[in-house]
Amino acid sequence: MLSSKTDANYRKRWGYSFQWTDKHLAPEEIAALRSHYDELGSTALEKLQAIIARTKTDSKREVNCPFRPELYTVFKKHHHEDEVLQQFWDEVHSVPEWVDxxxxxxxxxxxxxxxxxxxxxxxxxxxxxxxxxxxxxxxxxxxxxxxxxxxxxxxxxxxxxxxxxxxxxxxxxxxxxxxxxxxxxxxxxxxxxxxxxxxxxxxxxxxxxxxxxxxxxxxxxxxxxxxxxxxxxxxxxxxxxxxxxxxxxxxxxxxxxxxxxxxxxxxxxxxxxxxxxxxxxxxxxxxxxxxxxxxxxxxxxxxxxxxxxxxxxxxxxxxxxxxxxxxxxxxxxxxxxxxxxxxxxxxxxxxxxxxxxxxxxxxxxxxxxxxxxxxxxxxxxxxxxxxxxx
Incomplete structure (x- = not known):
């Protein structure tokens, strides 16, 4: 049950009330999460874009050939050619031991x-x-x-x-x-x-x-x-x-x-x-x-x-x-x-x-x-x- 509103750990925001505990995120932790993002995914994207750019160059000799490859298709086909892409592939296809x-x-x-x-x-x-x-x-x-x-x-x-x-x-x-x-x-x-x-x-x-x-x-x-x-x-x-x-x-x-x-x-x-x-x-x-x-x-x-x-x-x-x-x-x-x-x-x-x-x-x-x-x-x-x- 929630404690009295005079309790130092009592919080209410937008009509939702709760008790603050050590499991909640401190402002410093929030700031750290906001400043970080999925770097592996971003690097993998750049690698895929480079592969697509090379493929587009090679396809220019084909007449009237619209070429807009889908990222995952390129990823699946070429992941073994690049260390970062292979790392990304291995990560998303591995199953953590805690999965039931x-x-x-x-x-x-x-x-x-x-x-x-x-x-x-x-x-x-x-x-x-x-x-x-x-x-x-x-x-x-x-x-x-x-x-x-x-x-x-x-x-x-x-x-x-x-x-x-x-x-x-x-x-x-x-x-x-x-x-x-x-x-x-x-x-x-x-x-x-x-x-x-x-x-x-x-x-x-x-x-x-x-x-x-x-x-x-x-x-x-x-x-x-x-x-x-x-x-x-x-x-x-x-x-x-x-x-x-x-x-x-x-x-x-x-x-x-x-x-x-x-x-x-x-x-x-x-x-x-x-x-x-x-x-x-x-x-x-x-x-x-x-x-x-x-x-x-x-x-x-x-x-x-x-x-x-x-x-x-x-x-x-x-x-x-x-x-x-x-x-x-x-x-x-x-x-x-x-x-x-x-x-x-x-x-x-x-x-x-x-x-x-x-x-x-x-x-x-x-x-x-x-x-x-x-x-x-x-x-x-x-x-x-x-x-x-x-």
């Missing part, structure tokens, strides 16, 4: 079990709060055009497809599987984004103030992304919808994303236990959520893109009610979101009743639970392999 495949498989079923709740959390907290209200992440998205209305569809589809691929089956997340390969692509994409922004910032420092935000997609940003997927549902978004995962479910899901953090070059030791992972999440609440002007634009664009779109045809009022339910009035006011009438809060409350009742029924009726998981896994696999999502 049975635990990983249970975690994947957890995602399918609560697919609707996970999707709600992903949209209303992941995009609206965590990505928009974290200045460093928001500024990167703004520089890459990822949250402009015209680019939002591809951004959401790409992210959702990746989540589906890493949770749809054990074979998919194991080395060589579709989800594993997609995660390596994400790591190379992050290195590419970082390289592009840093090059522009080198000649125009005002373009992206590195001294303020650190390098784009730094270790702290990457940890924040892991927190968004595996910690926020457990201790923030799910309880707000009336769902309370078991200790085993929490441990399993954290373990899955610890392995994903390993593949992406993110410091994975912070996710060794649920206690350490929760402390990282709470540290992010305290220090990393600081909405600015860019945050308001991104949040507005996301809601504008979703408004009245098929198949759900969600109204702006409903989405803003959901945002306020999930993120609190203080955060939503800082993001410039509207205050809808009580009717829309009641409608969102009805959504939560449906989601939480289904979760309770699945816990009480194992056969129903297995049926829902099976149906959701089939549905997610179809979506993940859909041509429009590839």
């Amino acid at each position: 495949w049975e635990q990983i498989e249970r975690a994947q079923k957890f995602f399918a079990r609560y697919a609707l709740a996970n999707s709600t959390a992903f949209a209303l907290q992941g995009f609206i709060r965590e990505n928009s209200a974290s200045p460093g992440i928001a500024e990167v998205f703004a520089r890459t055009g990822g949250f402009s209305i015209k680019n939002l569809l591809s951004r959401v589809i790409e992210t959702f497809t990746w989540v589906v691929q890493v949770t749809t089956s054990l074979e998919s997340i194991q080395p060589g599987g579709e989800g594993h390969t997609s995660t390596i692509r994400v790591r190379l994409l992050h290195a590419s984004v970082r390289q592009r922004i840093l090059k522009l910032a080198a000649s125009r420092p005002e373009y992206f103030p590195v001294e303020k935000y650190g390098a784009p997609v730094n270790d702290l940003d990457s940890m924040h992304a892991i927190v968004l997927f595996c910690c926020m549902p457990m201790w923030d978004s799910f309880p707000k919808m009336g769902i309370f995962p078991s200790k085993q479910e929490i441990t399993d899901f954290i373990a899955l994303f610890r392995y994903i953090s390993y593949i992406t070059g993110t410091p994975n030791e912070y996710f060794e236990t649920p206690e350490k992972a929760k402390a990282v999440m709470e540290t992010m609440f305290l220090y990393e959520l600081e909405p600015n002007k860019t945050s308001k634009i991104l949040a507005h664009n996301f809601i504008a893109w979703l408004e009245d779109q098929p198949p759900p045809y969600l109204s702006r009022d409903f989405m803003e009610a959901g945002c306020r339910w999930m993120n609190g009035h203080e955060m939503c006011d800082a993001l410039g979101l509207g205050r809808p009438g009580l009717y829309y809060y009641a409608v969102f409350a009805g959504h939560n009743v449906i989601v939480s009742t289904m979760a309770m029924c699945q816990k009480l009726i194992p056969a129903l639970d297995q049926f829902i998981i099976k149906i959701m896994l089939i549905s997610l696999e179809v979506r993940g392999r859909s041509p429009s999502n590839s």
Whole structure:
């Protein structure tokens, strides 16, 4: 239980209260993480770009031959030719001794079990709060055009497809599987984004103030992304919808994303236990959520893109009610979101009743639970392999 507000260890930020412990990250540690990034991934990217440049030169003799090789394809074909690329290959394809495949498989079923709740959390907290209200992440998205209305569809589809691929089956997340390969692509994409922004910032420092935000997609940003997927549902978004995962479910899901953090070059030791992972999440609440002007634009664009779109045809009022339910009035006011009438809060409350009742029924009726998981896994696999999502 939380101690009195007069307790020196009591913290409250954006409506979330917790006790500060030695597992939480000190400001000095946060600064160190912000100043560091995935150097091996960045070096590997440069090596791959050099190989592609040589290949383009050799292909110039071919007439009308468009040549835009995909990074992972080049990586797979040429990794044995370069020491750095071989090191990178060996790292992402090795399996740490702490990985338990049975635990990983249970975690994947957890995602399918609560697919609707996970999707709600992903949209209303992941995009609206965590990505928009974290200045460093928001500024990167703004520089890459990822949250402009015209680019939002591809951004959401790409992210959702990746989540589906890493949770749809054990074979998919194991080395060589579709989800594993997609995660390596994400790591190379992050290195590419970082390289592009840093090059522009080198000649125009005002373009992206590195001294303020650190390098784009730094270790702290990457940890924040892991927190968004595996910690926020457990201790923030799910309880707000009336769902309370078991200790085993929490441990399993954290373990899955610890392995994903390993593949992406993110410091994975912070996710060794649920206690350490929760402390990282709470540290992010305290220090990393600081909405600015860019945050308001991104949040507005996301809601504008979703408004009245098929198949759900969600109204702006409903989405803003959901945002306020999930993120609190203080955060939503800082993001410039509207205050809808009580009717829309009641409608969102009805959504939560449906989601939480289904979760309770699945816990009480194992056969129903297995049926829902099976149906959701089939549905997610179809979506993940859909041509429009590839």
